[in-house]
Amino acid sequence: MDIKNFIIDNIDRILEYLKQNPLYIYARRSVDAYLAAYSLAASLGETAQVAVVDWPPQVGICIGFKCEGLYITERGIGLDDKVYTSDFTSMSHIVAHIITSLSPLEEDVYKALFIGHYSWSVDYCEYKCPPPRELTRGDEKLAIVFPFVGELPANKALPLSTLPIIPGVTGREFDSAPEDEIKLLDWALGAVASEGFHTAILDKAVRYYSPEIKAADVAERLEADLANFIDKGVEVYVSNLAENFYMILKKVKEDIIPVQNPFYIYKIPPYLSYYMKLANYVALKYDAPRGYVIALIPPFGEKAQLKTVASALAELGQVLEFPTHIVAYIESNKYTDFLREYERIKK
Numbered sequence: 270m271d272i273k274n275f276i277i278d279n280i281d282r283i284l285e286y287l288k289q290n291p292l293y294i295y296a297r298r299s300v301d302a303y304l305a306a307y308s309l310a311a312s313l314g315e316t317a318q319v320a321v322v323d324w325p326p327q328v329g330i331c332i333g334f335k336c337e338g339l340y341i342t343e344r345g346i347g348l349d350d351k352v353y354t355s356d357f358t359s360m361s362h363i364v365a366h367i368i369t370s371l372s373p374l375e376e377d378v379y380k381a382l383f384i385g386h387y388s389w390s391v392d393y394c395e396y397k398c399p400p401p402r403e404l405t406r407g408d409e410k411l412a413i414v415f416p417f418v419g420e421l422p423a424n425k426a427l428p429l430s431t432l433p434i435i436p437g438v439t440g441r442e443f444d445s446a447p448e449d450e451i452k453l454l455d456w457a458l459g460a461v462a463s464e465g466f467h468t469a470i471l472d473k474a475v476r477y478y479s480p481e482i483k484a485a486d487v488a489e490r491l492e493a494d495l496a497n498f499i500d501k502g503v504e505v506y507v508s509n510l511a512e513n514f515y516m517i518l519k520k521v522k523e524d525i526i527p528v529q530n531p532f533y534i535y536k537i538p539p540y541l542s543y544y545m546k547l548a549n550y551v552a553l554k555y556d557a558p559r560g561y562v563i564a565l566i567p568p569f570g571e572k573a574q575l576k577t578v579a580s581a582l583a584e585l586g587q588v589l590e591f592p593t594h595i596v597a598y599i600e601s602n603k604y605t606d607f608l609r610e611y612e613r614i615k616k
Contacts, residue, residue, distance in 0.1 A: 272363070275346065275353040276370045282348060283367065284313065286330055286339040292317040295326045297333025298532050300491045304385030305341065305360040306332040308378045312368045321495065323531045324557050325587050325598055332360055335587055342589065343389075357393075357592065358401070361385030365403040379404070380482055384491075387476065387484035391432045392539045393592060396472045409477040413450045416485040423448050427457060429507050431492060432485050433473035434540045436518075437464035440511020465518075467569055470543040496532035510536070517553065518544065524611070525552040531562065534596065538564045542593035545569060550615050560586070560600040563607070565614070566593065578614055585610065 276283065292314040296306040298321050309332070310317035325334035332341050340347040341363050345355040355363065361382040368374060374382065383404050390398040400409060415435075417426040424446040427438050437460035447453045458468050478484065493499075493506035513533055520526050521544065528534055534555045541551070547568040555562040565582075567574060572593060579590045585603045589596045599607045 270353070272346070272353060272355055272366050273370065275351075276367055279348055279351065280370060283339060287313040288315065290315045292330070294319050294330045294332060295322050295334070295336070296320065296331075297535070298323060298495050299333060299535050300388035300488050300495065301359050301361050301385040302333035303491065303495060304381045304388075305364040308361070308364050308368065308381050308385075311381075312375065312378050313371070323555070323562060324559050332364075334589075343393075344590070359386040359389035361389065362401050362403065365401070369403055374403075379406075383479065383482055384484045384487050387478075388432060388488040388491075390476060391473050391485075391488075392536070394473075395469070395592075397475060397477070399477050406479070408481060409479050411475065412478045413454050413474055414476050414478045414485050415453075415474060416489045418450075418453075420486070422446075423453050427453070429489075429503060431489050431507060431510060431536070433470065434510075434514065434537075435474075436461050436466045436470065436514075436540065436544075440507055440515070465544060465546050467543045467545055470540060492532070492536070496530055496536075513537070514540070517541065517551075518546075521547055521551050523551075524615075525554050525563075528553045528555050531555050531557070534562050534564050538566045538594040538596075539591070541566050542572070543569055550611075552611065557598075560598060561604060561607075563597050563599055565595050565597065565611075581610055581614065582607070 292310060294306040294310055296302040296319055303321060306319045310319055326336050328337040330339045334340060335342060335347055341360050343357050343360060346353045346363060365382050386400055386404055415427055415430045416432055417429055424443040427435060427446060428441050430439055435457050438457055447456050458471055461468050461470055490503055493503050496506050498506040514537055517526055534553055551566050553564040565578060575590060575595055579588045579595045582588050582597045585607055586598045586600060
């Protein structure tokens with residue numbers, strides 16, 4: 270059964286959840302999850318509120334977590350006791366399927382879902398990654414894309430880039446940089462290599478792009494909000510993200526690295542996985558009220574082990590599996606068990 274048929278077969282039950290009044294939707298702290306939740310609420314909800322949370326709710330409507338009720342993750346849809354498993358894709362893409370099962374996408378919802386999918390594709394997809402048919406309007410062109418290029422000189426724009434993060438450039442200052450996009454990419458590749466990263470990380474800058482929507486610019490401004498830099502400007506967010514990113518690079522030989530900002534638990538791992546000096550697993554840990562949100566990142570080239578690692582940790586808490594890493598939610602009383610399992614994983 271494909272996803273459209275699953276949605277159509279269960280649309281009455283899905284609408285029961287979405288027509289609650291008031292409607293609460295819980296979203297993981299990511300641009301994709303937030304915009305997917307916003308789009309669901311705007312299209313199908315009545316009196317709706319989207320809450321960004323850092324721990325999986327037990328029950329409700331959840332975007333980015335599994336929970337009892339209705340949930341959507343990058344791996345599919347859960348509805349009561351039914352589960353549809355999809356290929357790894359954006360939550361914005363899955364929500365587009367749900368909405369278009371009932372009606373065409375309104376313009377503001379289409380743009381939100383396009384931006385959500387774009388953000389997801391840069392962080393999690395490796396090369397080209399065309400937008401799905403449901404989010405294609407025909408003006409998308411394959412291009413080298415960095416946020417704010419065109420709006421700012423290249424030497425100012427590239428250090429602000431977080432879609433993608435450019436190791437050796439993001440958060441740094443430069444007197445000059447090439448304005449030609451091919452020469453600019455070559456310049457960035459040199460910086461990435463000098464920082465000790467696999468240059469394939471910059472494949473993330475080659476994306477299908479709609480000039481009308483400017484998804485990279487909008488998504489990065491949303492990142493700043495989700496990282497709790499509301500009204501402080503993108504520059505402050507990028508400076509803080511870069512400080513944490515380069516600090517983590519210096520500590521990769523440590524077993525577990527504390528992270529103070531919950532957004533970084535999701536944002537940094539896809540890029541850290543390209544670090545060539547990563548010789549063993551590294552763990553990033555955020556202290557949440559109920560326990561610990563932990564990202565486990567294997568060395569470059571060892572991603573095949575992730576499914577086994579995810580299965581082992583699933584006994585300790587909810588686990589989200591990404592192509593480059595996993596994120597686990599470990600309750601406080603199971604942290605000792607996690608440490609024991611983590612030692613076994615590293616061996």
